[in-house]
Amino acid sequence: MADSTLRTIEAPFVALGPSGVAIRTSIKGMSQRDRKVLPLVGAHLGSLACADLKARCRAGTDHDSDQWAERKRALTQESSSRWAGSITKATHDQWSLSRRAQLAHIHNLEAGVHTIAHRLSQPVGEKGTKRAPGGYRTKQEWFQKTRRLHVLEDRLERERSDRDAGVVHVARGGKQLARNRHNLEAAQLGEYEWRRRWDAERWFLQADGESGKRFGNETIRVSSDGEVSIKLPAPLAHLANAPRGRYVLDGRINFRHRGEEWADRVSANRAVAYRIHLDVDRGRWYLTASWTIPPVQTVPLTVARANGLIGVDTNADHFAAWRLDEHGNPMGDPRRFFYDLDGPATYRDAQVRHALTRLLHWARREDVSIAIEDLDFGAKKTREKHGRRKQFRKLISGMPVAKLRARLVSMAAALGITIVVVDPAYTSRWGAEHWQKPLSSKNRKTTRHDAASVAIGRRALGHRVRRRTAPPPHDQSDRVGHRTAQAGHGTRGREETRPRFPGPRTRSVSPNAARTRVTSASTTVRDAPVDQFWVQDSLLLTD
CATH class of the missing domain: 3.30.420.140 (YqgF/RNase H-like domain)
Incomplete structure (x- = not known):
């Protein structure tokens, strides 16, 4: 009889291939002016991204397309229409990710509350089973868990109310880095080092691609020969060294991995998204290119x-x-x-x-x-x-x-x-x-x-995990062990006994179906003298 407590096993499936590609390389040969302009642009756009994220979180679940358009118009005045589009899209992605993380946290709290409540309902010292935990070991542990149950229930109620109200808690730059500010010794960071990392993480230098535009991206443009140029925001237009308010970096890039694939997309003006960021520990600037690809045919x-x-x-x-x-x-x-x-x-x-x-x-x-x-x-x-x-x-x-x-x-x-x-x-x-x-x-x-x-x-x-069942250990026609090998589903007689082949049982001589040997009745003489012996003859079956 099958165990009804076992959960249903899902059928296997073929995994889909990746839907996108991301490659990264360092920007080499940067001048001192490049190292001054990029932080200024990143800090300005980062402050706009922080304000936009605050506005999006304040709107909660009541946000609509009109509010999105209003936010984008406000950002356009301080940057450009394309930068505003990139900032608002990144804000929505971050808000959606926070909502998914919030739901996962709620499920985690629900599982903890359910487990503690079950164990508290069991007698102290009750042993558990493989599928259900037992009671707590001592009365002191039982008391401590009752207090923890109240703490988890309060957290769960707070998280549920936040989710119903559309409230999320997001920190641009990372929650862990924000907490390190209050305990720099444990993080092994100085205040200056922490500030550099915090500022670099909050900079915003990323833009989505657009097919049909030159080199697949008008905001951060990278030519096939490795030249990088940026569309400057309106307040920083005086830093431009190229027409139409663009700044061309002295540094160049070269993708070693998937470089030919990237060059083909850029030459065909297909969309490529870029992100520029600073590695504070190494003191290097990096550029990441990404694009979507058709799902791999499985x-x-x-x-x-x-x-x-x-x-x-x-x-x-x-x-x-x-x-x-x-x-x-x-x-x-x-x-x-x-x-x-x-x-x-x-x-x-x-x-x-x-x-x-x-x-x-x-x-x-x-x-x-x-x-x-x-x-x-x-x-x-x-x-x-x-x-x-x-x-x-x-x-x-x-x-x-x-x-x-x-x-x-x-x-x-x-x-x-x-x-x-x-x-x-x-x-x-x-x-x-x-x-x-x-x-x-x-x-x-x-x-x-x-x-x-x-x-x-x-x-x-598609096979069962267990091996095939072996026959009884003293069966005369089949010996133990031969059914433990796996046969295909379409093999006929896979569950039957082995066919009997005529010939010697030792199989040292090939069987001959045309000649079958039978033995006559035994001629053994009981209590015969020692000097006598007996011979067992065989008879041939003839027509």
Whole structure:
């Protein structure tokens, strides 16, 4: 009888390819005048962006197209029509992102309140199950959790009221950097260093592209030979060194990655969005170009399964992968691609990128697809869910599953590799139950993660995670073990016993259907003398 408490497992699907491209390069050969003009332009436009974001947040959910047009007209007087369009669009994107983050925070608070309320309803010391937590250990802990429940309920009520009123809390420049101002020693920053970072983060130097215009962008124009020019705002028009209020930088850019693709778009006057920003630590200015691309044509799921695939289990420090054939049988040995998530963000990103590159190169050599889990730890990072398991909470919080999947899909699309996404439910549990021990041997130790990769691959292929059931251990026609191999869905007789082939049972001699040997009745003489012996003759069946 099936367990009714198990949740429904979603069907696997082929992941869509990336919908956009972003490339970055440094601006080289900048003059002192360039380094003076860019901060002035960025600071002026940044102040306009702050005022526009304040106006948008004040409007809340009552905002309409008329208010948008009014805001844009006010910004146009202080900058230009194109700069005003870029600022208002960036404001709306930031407000929408804050609304989505607010809703996720509400769901997180609801999960915490539900968990604490359930545990408080249980007797003190009550043991929990695998699917439901028990009571708290001591009366002191129970009392502390009652106080925390009131705190979370107050927060939840406040967040719900803010959402109903359309109120969001946004800090241009980042909430973490804003909080560092009140604790500079812990952030290991001086006041001057913090101010430089804060100002640079609040500058606004980005503009969306427009197809049909020269080089695909009239506000920040980049020619195919690397010349960068900016349309100056009206109050800073006196800084122009080119006609029509433009400033041409002395520095030049050169895209090494996707440079030819970018040059083709610029030459055809197709839309390209640009962003100029300063890296305060390095003291370098960078330019980021981005544009949309048509969604990559995905192959049907049956085609992705045709040659088998590679099941990949994502872990805190490595990818566990195993190659499976089209019938779901593991082939060869498992592979592990390690990475380190300790250290700065650039180091972590390089580690993940290197591990994904090795995985994708292996998949390309095998000419197969890759199966991954649709992981989302958003509702599983709360301390109410895992209690005192601080190390486990830290473990799953440090896994960048969303960024990892996006990067894998993007890199796979560039190599023409298909990504199949499966439901992550019970893959580790059932993989260890059905595959870890059978795949272990004296020379190979199969881990729980390796077994989970097999479960992921089998689910992507449309097979059950468990192996085929073995026959009874003392069946005369079939011995134990032969049904553990996976056969295709269309194979006839896949659940039947093995056919009986005529010939010697040892199979050392090829069977001969034209001649069947039978034995006569035994001529053994009981209690015969020692010097006598017996011979068992065979009779031939003739016509």
